[in-house]
Amino acid sequence: MINDLIEISKEAGELIRNDFGKTHSIEFKTNELNLVTETDKASEKLITDFIRKKFPSHGILAEEGSDVNKTAEYLWVIDPLDGTTNFAHGLPIFSVSIGLMKNGETIAGVINDVNRNIIYSAEKNNGSFANGIKINVSTNSNLAHSLLVTGFPYNVKENPDKAFERFIEFLKSARAIRRLGSAAIDFCYVASGVFDGFWEVSLHPWDICAGKLLVEEAGGFVTDFDGKKIDIYSKRILCSNKLVHQKMIDVMKNI
Secondary structure, three states, X not given: OHHHHHHHHHHHHHHHHHHOOOOOOEEEOOOOOOEEEHHHHHHHHHHHHHHHHHOOOOEEEEOOOOEEOOOOOEEEEEEEEEOHHHHHHOOOOOEXXXXXXXXXXXXXXXXXXXXXXXXXXXXXXXXXXXXOEEEOOOOOOOHHHOEEEEOOOOOHHHOHHHHHHHHHHHHHHOOEEEOOOOHHHHHHHHHOOOOOEEEEEOOOHHHHHHHHHHHHHOOOEEEOOOOOXXXXXXXXXXXXXXXXXXXXXXXXXXX
């Protein structure tokens, strides 16, 4: 089914690309930092209409409210526009993320890095790819030489889970930190060796599902902050090239 994920992510990406740079109708979800536009909704409708037509027995879990039969054998986990704040402000860093689960295990994932025209894809036990070319995590084992990436939750002003303290400690420990505004792209860049590691709190299943598989199939690790196994509902996400993983955990322990 990977080709289905790729094709519908391309269609959604084209819809988003055509809307980019226009004036948008902006609504707020949990607070004024958590935006949704008419393009988010249109992208989700495009994807879910495709699933309902081609795979009517499949379940759907998507960011903008599509919630259908989550106990089905196959479950599509969808972020129709990851990086809405960037999109709404004209910053060209956003993506479409689609993961496919079978009986609770992610078997395929696709992330469309819309403005770079790169489709990241992975199937369980079959590797990770960018536009069909195999990708791998970086080979750097020195945290001091690492380029890391993170994000902040929508309630960041409350400093959840010591988000500020973690950021400061990694600033001291790594070469540099970036904050791009799309967790799905963060996962892709770890999978392709751009970033050596990524951490974030309070992510959602649609932020995690496809990206986790991409990193793991590219040779990396995805755990919680203590190195324990996670699922798509976990809230403390740490992913890396594997080689700096324990070192990142050690930094977390000091906070």
